[in-house]
Amino acid sequence: MTNKYPNLRSHTRKRKSGRVVTYYFYDRRQNGEPDIPLGTDYEQAIAKWEEIRKGGPRIVGTIEEAFAAWEGDKEGGLPSYQNAETRAGYIKCLKKLRPVFGAATWESVELVHLTGYLRRRTAKTRGNREMALLQIVWNWARKEGYTAVHWPAAGLEKSRWKNPENAREFEVTDDLFEAVYQAGDQVLQDAMDISTATGMRIKDTINVPLPDGDLLRLHANKTGKKADFDLSLSEILPSLINRRRAVRAHHLMLLSTPTGRPVTYTMLRNRWEFAREWAALNVAAAGETELAERIRAMILRDMRKRAGDLSESDEAASQLLQHSSVNLTRKHYRTKVTRLRPVR
Structure with missing residues (x-):
């Protein structure tokens, strides 16, 4: 921690690949509360630190916190996808997911909320793609320490909880x-x-x-x-x-x-x-x-x-x-x- 940024704490770890990564946290141990993860990017960590200290938008502990961090993670998040079409598709999915799940806490989201989202979604196939992205961000958030809650649909891959999809049947004669x-x-x-x-x-x-x-x-x-x-x-x-x-x-x-x-x-x-x-x-x-x-x-x-x-x-x-x-x-x-x- 430094005097310039009180309560800003960092941990440096060496991953299996040999790459050294620094994790930033907002220290709340003196209050008997768990630390708030600020990600691995220093500038983004400072921006989140300022939001917490100055009473900015309260996204800490919500899924929106992971959405925002995943968008900026150059190594494991949105910028890491080389295909521009894939990135554009994920950005469209985020626009649909944010109003529904952004303000939710990890513990509050259950399988019934995921299936309810899919039922209400008029574009059924797109809804499946949005659920796939939510799972990607969710697993990324667990890896980065934003949550310890498991994906609500874990182990249900064969239960057909998503919208059914039919293959396009068209023969070019x-x-x-x-x-x-x-x-x-x-x-x-x-x-x-x-x-x-x-x-x-x-x-x-x-x-x-x-x-x-x-x-x-x-x-x-x-x-x-x-x-x-x-x-x-x-x-x-x-x-x-x-x-x-x-x-x-x-x-x-x-x-x-x-x-x-x-x-x-x-x-x-x-x-x-x-x-x-x-x-x-x-x-x-x-x-x-x-x-x-x-x-x-x-x-x-x-x-x-x-x-x-x-x-x-x-x-x-x-x-x-x-x-x-x-x-x-x-x-x-x-x-x-x-x-x-x-x-x-």
Whole structure:
């Protein structure tokens, strides 16, 4: 403790990894009360110390205290997630969780409150994601010393206490693919070709670099996994790459506009929505209203699902999509009906 910050106490510990971490606390032992954890970041600890000393917002001992600290923890909290899309999703979840759970103490939250939240949540799948984040923050708070209370739903993973989720069942048939493909420009067609040939996520098609030789190197943005694709085994990628090499571009990405500009996700989304609607209007004008409805139901991410369906087996699709489980591939990506052979 120092004279400048009375009651500010620190503990320095060495973790198993060898990293030395300093924990800050607001000392209340003289009052016979437990110390208040202030986290591991010195500046944030001082800010919380000032709130306590000067009668600021009273968040100590509540879940909001952990929310705020987790947002600033560069090593184990929100900033530690490298994927920008993941961070953005967690921020959205926090906006929903805070008004409900922020002011609650750890001891006051029980399983009935979690299930009640899910029942009242209109967006059922999003509600599950929000519960998943609350569990992440809760376990992080236990690790950092903000609470000793266990997650209220611990051990209930198989009890189906969350909202049921159904896998999206949508098959990108040849007719659907060709309708939108022919309505799109070269940029959209290239993105559709790359995704359906390699199983890349759409955002990876934007960031994959132009290869120097005969191997296309993928470094997945979402998972960090790497893979090489042998271009000599592809029917469509070699001509696409040769055409890209002829473009005078000021960037190194495979996907490019004809004028050499890099492609953004917004550019692809706008092209997709235009091409999809144009294709739907064309088939509707020809009297194929059911096909038009199916075209409008197709989303850009379904191109990755089509790659899974084009694979020769569930195992091949799982490897192509870099899944950790074949069951995941079967449930979410292999939508084509299995064709069986009669035995007699």
